Structure formats: structure tokens, C-alpha cells
Amino acid sequence: MKATYRAMQIAQAGILELVERVTPMPGDDEVLLAVEACGICGADIADIDRANPALQPPRVPGHEIVGRIVALGARVPALWKPGQRVGVGRLGGHCNACAQCRRGQFQLCENQPFVGSTCDGGYAEAMVVRATALVAIPPELAAEEAAPLLCAGIATFNALRNYAGNANPVIGRRSDSLVAAHNGNAGLVGQKNRQIYPL
Numbered sequence: 001m002k003a004t005y006r007a008m009q010i011a012q013a014g015i016l017e018l019v020e021r022v023t024p025m026p027g028d029d030e031v032l033l034a035v036e037a038c039g040i041c042g043a044d045i046a047d048i049d050r051a052n053p054a055l056q057p058p059r060v061p062g063h064e065i066v067g068r069i070v071a072l073g074a075r076v077p078a079l080w081k082p083g084q085r086v087g088v089g090r091l092g093g094h095c096n097a098c099a100q101c102r103r104g105q106f107q108l109c110e111n112q113p114f115v116g117s118t119c120d121g122g123y124a125e126a127m128v129v130r131a132t133a134l135v136a137i138p139p140e141l142a143a144e145e146a147a148p149l150l151c152a153g154i155a156t157f158n159a160l161r162n163y164a165g166n167a168n169p170v171i172g173r174r175s176d177s178l179v180a181a182h183n184g185n186a187g188l189v190g191q192k193n194r195q196i197y198p199l
């Protein structure tokens with residue numbers, strides 16, 4: 001990978017700027033990715049406009065990322081290999097150490113960065129991310145098709161999956177109805193999920 005990479009970063013509220021950055025080395029639990037594609041999510045608007053108070057510029061937005069592993073930190077499991085295609089969503093990787101992680105509730109990790117908000121995201125040629133944030137992407141799936149699945153896709157898929165077969169863990173029974181009202185990316189990907197995952 002080149003010594004520098006291009007990124008679109010939030011300079012101030014509502015302003016994206018193209019910058020050239022020094023390519024970082026991954027930390028012990030991180031990987032360096034060459035980004036192949038990054039979806040555009042409605043939450044990016046809040047990030048870019050700084051409606052999200054957690055975001056401190058300069059910050060690279062984007063949390064629907066497909067890329068290829070370029071370098072790995074010393075403690076990254078052998079599961080992940082150089083050249084492998086992977087995806088990254090909004091959750092930037094759990095810590096494996098906090099109380100929630102020890103209960104196996106990784107999505108509730110108390111030390112988890114949010115990609116594109118509290119750590120840099122995918123509007124860039126490269127990015128560093130915790131290995132615990134990665135999912136494998138099969139080679140037959142094009143990067144631009146896979147990227148929206150990392151946020152809008154998983155959200156709508158889980159809604160359909162829980163509706164279709166599983167008792168709702170909160171209310172203790174299967175839902176009687178599912179109503180989807182979303183005009184953005186989630187709505188479109190949800191319709192696709194509905195086609196391939198009939199109830």
C-alpha cells in the first residue's frame with residue numbers, strides 16, 4: 001500500500017474536504033484495510049452535519065465498508081489473513097474485556113467505537129479498524145453490493161428474521177405484525193431482504 005491515502009473528512013459541520021493522509025500502521029488488535037466500497041447511509045448525514053454530538057472533526061464518515069486486509073496487528077487471530085475481503089459496519093469492534101463482553105453481549109460493549117463517528121470510517125482509500133469489527137465477505141459478492149448490507153441490510157434482515165421465526169426476546173413472543181416505513185437505504189435493502197427471505 002502507498003505511504004499516503006486519500007480520504008474525505010469532515011472539516012466542520014456540513015463540510016467534507018478531500019485530504020491526503022499518511023497511511024497508518026494497525027495497532028496490535030487492528031487491521032489496515034484497502035477500502036473497495038463504502039455505502040452511503042442516512043446516519044452519515046447526521047455525522048457530516050454534526051447533528052451527532054459524539055463526533056469531533058476531523059473525522060472520516062462512512063460505516064458500510066467492504067475492503068481487503070493489507071496489514072494485521074500482532075494479536076489479530078489467524079482467522080484473518082492478508083488479502084482477505086472483509087466488511088465493517090457501524091460497530092467498530094468490541095473490547096472482549098468489559099462486563100457486557102464477558103456476558104457475550106458484544107453489541108453492547110462499553111468500549112466500542114462507532115465507525116464514522118468516534119473513529120474514522122470508509123470514505124477513504126484506507127482505514128484502520130479493530131479485528132473484532134470484521135465480517136468475512138464472500139468473493140462472489142461485489143463490494144458495492146455487499147457494502148449496504150453492513151448497516152441497512154443487517155438491520156432489516158434481523159427484523160425479518162425475528163419476525164419470521166423467533167420469539168421476541170423483549171416481549172417473549174413472536175410479533176404479530178411488521179411495519180417498515182423507511183424511504184432511504186434501509187427501506188430499499190429491506191425490500192430486497194424481504195424477497196430473498198420470505199416470511
Ligand SMILES: [Zn+2]
Pocket residue numbers: 041042043044063090151152
Ligand atoms: Zn447506517
Ligand SMILES: [Zn+2]
Pocket residue numbers: 094095096097098099100101108109110111112
Ligand atoms: Zn467490551
